[in-house]
Amino acid sequence: MAPPVSESPPVETLDLWLLEAAMELPTPLHMLVEPNPHIALNMADDPRLSREELCERLSLLAERGLIRVHALPDGLQELFSPEEISSAIDARQSRTPFGYSLTDAGGAIWEHHARPDWSRFVNAGQEPSADEAQDAWVIEAASLEAADAEFHFHESLGDVHQPVGESKHGEVLTPWQVTYWKTLPHGYRLRYVTVPRPADPARSRSVPSRPPWYTRVWL
Structure with a gap:
């Protein structure tokens, strides 16, 4: 059973975009800093965040328990701070690149707004x-x-x-x-x-x- 959806604090459009980007598969962090991330992620558009804004946004989503920022494919090491996330983006060529995935709570938030027809x-x-x-x-x-x-x-x-x-x-x-x-x-x-x-x-x-x-x- 999906966890109850909490709207406090409110979910902003940029948060929903990041949740949507990882809706089907965990998303490698480095794809978010490509010149045109929406093309790499097969999405209609992208928020064009600065790297600092992106890392802060991911950090807040992780702190709220809506995403996990972790080593791929399913590493146990999790990142929470903007500084850790920024360093992980630079480690794209390592043997254990980092990405992020939705938690059950993050999936429930996405469903609440996206109203998918499964x-x-x-x-x-x-x-x-x-x-x-x-x-x-x-x-x-x-x-x-x-x-x-x-x-x-x-x-x-x-x-x-x-x-x-x-x-x-x-x-x-x-x-x-x-x-x-x-x-x-x-x-x-x-x-x-x-x-x-x-x-x-x-x-x-x-x-x-x-x-x-x-x-x-x-x-």
């Missing part, structure tokens, strides 16, 4: 495969119908990966670990393979964009 959330990606002739892919969604719709969406794309319908294999997930901080009672996983096909840029451009499944932060 029935429309889909996690799709490529899996390692020992068969060099075929690429293995996986789709996770709230239902068989949602997973199958995502499969057909990939069929419609003009990229170089042609899904093979006969290879589809599904399983029910009980429970479903939607993200690293969010679990739902049920979900569905669909696995399939693809074969190469010529790229079709015109076909890719004709595929309509899908509306977001949650309310995004606009700065």
Whole structure:
């Protein structure tokens, strides 16, 4: 059960942006100081904070228990002060880079403002495969119908990966670990393979964009 949402002190738009940036995966700190962090993080915009402001904001979120600033992927060492966080940003090339992730409380705050429709959330990606002739892919969604719709969406794309319908294999997930901080009672996983096909840029451009499944932060 998610913890109760506390609005004291209030959550500002910049805080919500930082929570959104780590909503699906823990975010490496160095990505926040890229020239265009919204591009690196696949977001619509970015707050253009100074480094000092960024570290102070992350520190406050950590002190409030909404995020964990830690060594990746899931290190036990946590950082809280702006000075520690600033030093960790410079350690991007180390063997244990630092990032931040949402706590249950941070996830609850994000949900309260973003109002996500988890029935429309889909996690799709490529899996390692020992068969060099075929690429293995996986789709996770709230239902068989949602997973199958995502499969057909990939069929419609003009990229170089042609899904093979006969290879589809599904399983029910009980429970479903939607993200690293969010679990739902049920979900569905669909696995399939693809074969190469010529790229079709015109076909890719004709595929309509899908509306977001949650309310995004606009700065």
